[in-house]
Amino acid sequence: MFYALYFEIHHLVASAALGFARVAPIFFFLPFLNSGVLSGAPRNAIIILVALGVWPHALNEAPPFLSVAMIPLVLQEAAVGVMLGCLLSWPFWVMHALGCIIDNQRGATLSSSIDPANGIDTSEMANFLNMFAAVVYLQNGGLVTMVDVLNKSYQLCDPMNECTPSLPPLLTFINQVAQNALVLASPVVLVLLLSEVFLGLLSRFAPQMNAFAISLTVKSGIAVLIMLLYFSPVLPDNVLRLSFQATGLSSWFYERGATHVLE
Numbered sequence: 001m002f003y004a005l006y007f008e009i010h011h012l013v014a015s016a017a018l019g020f021a022r023v024a025p026i027f028f029f030l031p032f033l034n035s036g037v038l039s040g041a042p043r044n045a046i047i048i049l050v051a052l053g054v055w056p057h058a059l060n061e062a063p064p065f066l067s068v069a070m071i072p073l074v075l076q077e078a079a080v081g082v083m084l085g086c087l088l089s090w091p092f093w094v095m096h097a098l099g100c101i102i103d104n105q106r107g108a109t110l111s112s113s114i115d116p117a118n119g120i121d122t123s124e125m126a127n128f129l130n131m132f133a134a135v136v137y138l139q140n141g142g143l144v145t146m147v148d149v150l151n152k153s154y155q156l157c158d159p160m161n162e163c164t165p166s167l168p169p170l171l172t173f174i175n176q177v178a179q180n181a182l183v184l185a186s187p188v189v190l191v192l193l194l195s196e197v198f199l200g201l202l203s204r205f206a207p208q209m210n211a212f213a214i215s216l217t218v219k220s221g222i223a224v225l226i227m228l229l230y231f232s233p234v235l236p237d238n239v240l241r242l243s244f245q246a247t248g249l250s251s252w253f254y255e256r257g258a259t260h261v262l263e
Contacts, residue, residue: 019051
């Protein structure tokens, strides 16, 4: 009986490890589940509970934890988890990039440009918009969407069978994040550019005025004013528009000749 329990525990640990490999990247990427909100042992325990909750097989069907057969399965599950984390984190990365662009244009991240080693790592506007996107996402059933995506991923890619996630399309995420962030930031950036042109012309007629010092205050005020007008009617809808749904997951597993585009 003791030996049977010993091997059964190894199968349970193997199932938990495979589930952890797929679910953990999602927790690492999402801003409301990462180390800034959950840390250490509590987060690992929650990841294992979620992983076992959506595990599609009996807990004793996994290969032994220390067997060689576990290595390719863990690598496959980790690759699928990274893909799911990127897809679910898509709207938050766009909002974070949007905040970085706005703060860079208004001069709030000037220290990182002058002294990259000692300057700030991220801007306050980026953190704020990231948390704002998380609130909108959770208010509109984001956790249900996350669980639906996990369940759908297990239907499309069984952890006990071979499957190939389409990781190369994820390389285009950087371009698509920048594209969406620039489109959303364009009204604010355009107004800030016009304000710089106006201050430049004004400094020609008043040489004693320090246009650079004044521009930091003026652009910050203008950016806040434009965001007040632009924030509510535009950004929440775009967070929901960019949110990934489980229905689109099938196209992200390898099919010869398939194309993958996020709009």
